[in-house]
Amino acid sequence: MAKSLPDRPLRPATLLVRGGQMRSNHDETSEALYLTSGFVYESAGQAEETFLGTVQHYQYSRFGNPTTTMLEDRLAALEGAEACRLTATGMAAVHASMLSHLKAGDRVVASRALFGSCHWICSTLLPRYGITCEFVDCGDLGQWKAALSKPANLVLLETPSNPMLELVDMAAVCDLAHAAGAIVVVDNVFATPLLQKPMQFGADVVVYSCTKHMDGQGRVLGGAVLGRKKWVDEVLQPFIRNTGPSISPFNAWVILKGLETLHLRLPAMCRSAAAIADFLAERSEISRVLYPFRVDHPQHALAKAQMAAGGSLVTFDVKGGKEAAFRFLDALKLVDVSNNLGDAKSLVTHPATTTHMRVGAEERAKLGITDGTIRFSVGLEDVADLIADVSEALDAIAPAPAPTRRVPIVEVEPVPAPETAAEAAPKPKKAPKPKAAPKAEAPADATLFELTAPLPEAPKRKGG
Known part of the structure; x- marks a missing residue:
């Protein structure tokens, strides 16, 4: 019954x-x-x-x-x-x-x-x-x-x-x-x-x-x-x-x-997306990273007010336009090129030549979509494997280092140590530590991912 x-x-x-x-x-x-x-x-x-x-x-x-x-x-x-x-x-x-x-x-x-x-x-x-x-x-x-x-x-x-x-x-x-x-x-x-x-x-x-x-x-x-x-x-x-x-x-x-299984899949995808956004922000090949729960997102405060987490999508720009973006996409071995999203498998899209091709270049410019823009739908693979795949693909499009002149190796007599501490050369000053780049913020309540925490509360509206 x-x-x-x-x-x-x-x-x-x-x-x-x-x-x-x-x-x-x-x-x-x-x-x-x-x-x-x-x-x-x-x-x-x-x-x-x-x-x-x-x-x-x-x-x-x-x-x-x-x-x-x-x-x-x-x-x-x-x-x-x-x-x-x-x-x-x-x-x-x-x-x-x-x-x-x-x-x-x-x-x-x-x-x-x-x-x-x-x-x-x-x-x-x-x-x-x-x-x-x-x-x-x-x-x-x-x-x-x-x-x-x-x-x-x-x-x-x-x-x-x-x-x-x-x-x-x-x-x-x-x-x-x-x-x-x-x-x-x-x-x-x-x-x-x-x-x-x-x-x-x-x-x-x-x-x-x-x-x-x-x-x-x-x-x-x-x-x-x-x-x-x-x-x-x-x-x-x-x-x-x-x-x-x-x-x-x-x-x-x-x-x-x-x-x-949505309540199990989506939190894992959000966690991985936040980590990938932080990784991309550190790479010199990337000119822009957009993820709603990163503090450098232009509408970060609004995202925190309306959303419980930043989502499973990350958007970023590869320096060098379409040519560099295509080389990056083609160099990926684990992540697939596709115009779909929300899949268990991680997928990447070049919007200017796929999903938003027909809106025209002028409208894409108004939207901020460049020829280097890539949309990353983060899936359920281990995030370390995803980051490794993205890192290797970015390495593949990075310009080769300038050749250095080969210098013959010669043996030299070791310089004798100074006899007294007074004669010792002064220690070089430590360079100041660079400021840490902003990171994607975790949800205010970690229990979000057990789905026991409420969503952000909407403002009180006129008339109840």
Whole structure:
């Protein structure tokens, strides 16, 4: 007989394993995979009542499926959201969250620091339907204030951003957006619900690519949209039902199993990412290192206020532009070149020629993406092996030392020691120790990695 979960609040690690569990009458231990496109009814009357909505019964896997329901319920519990709907990919989640809400004549304000495909939706797709979009620099609150001084319908942002790890002050922007009449959609894929919960800062909708950390092993595609039940049921669900960006039950099942270890994988990846960021900052071949929990990150204070840890991504610039960046990438033996992230395997990406190629050189310059920029998605390998691989690749691109003139070796008579201490040569003064470079800060509470510590507390908001 299947047991009900306790009524008391459960911690994230428990929710990742038990949340949304719905056993069949066979009482299986692992969540069942309902690999079916359709469902049958006991009678024609039950079918009619199901389509009228007076009876709860699965109809068709494009509309819903027991396996996908379990994943939706687990993600909603983890996020603290009222409802969740799954999509086939993360981009389908972004697209559905926007197009379900918008209509011709509406206005969008979006962070300029978006993933390339998200940028295309805002700059190219939406205008085809008579929807305007204004881009702002995500870290410039003055630009947000100016853009949201006029009525708007939707705000789209990602924080930390892909690939430059820029942050948005979510509490401030959400207040501005709501005053302008807009809902706020936050892409939280880099942080996951374990490191950041945008709804605590006022976000209305949160979207994920479940392909990344949630699956965590690069196996399947999937996306999720989370929000208030009324919005999900009345706005999002009809769009998904009738346009069909539905997830496969098999993919949902794989992601369910991946979530069971997220609380073990992500902290280890964060620790390794912080160590790699510190290592890179010491190398002369690197001109810039970006990691939110390093004290030299431009928005370090905001990162500490919004996030529980710095994440598993590190972005850095190799001196010498594209040629040097490519030589570095090609010299790596352990870390793979790929445009994916959040995998158990460490992956590196050259954004200017892959994920952000199509936004154009001018827009890349505004985002701070150079030809030497590399995004490093840190995996689960031993961090010492990762650092050794990166070190050897950097050594391979370093310029060869200038040749030195060979001097013949000759034997000389040893110089006799002075007879008295007074005749001894003075000892050279010790050179002052160089100041230590800034390091990536550990979370304030080490118990974060057991997931018993709370996330950073959101500021109190007007109206409760």
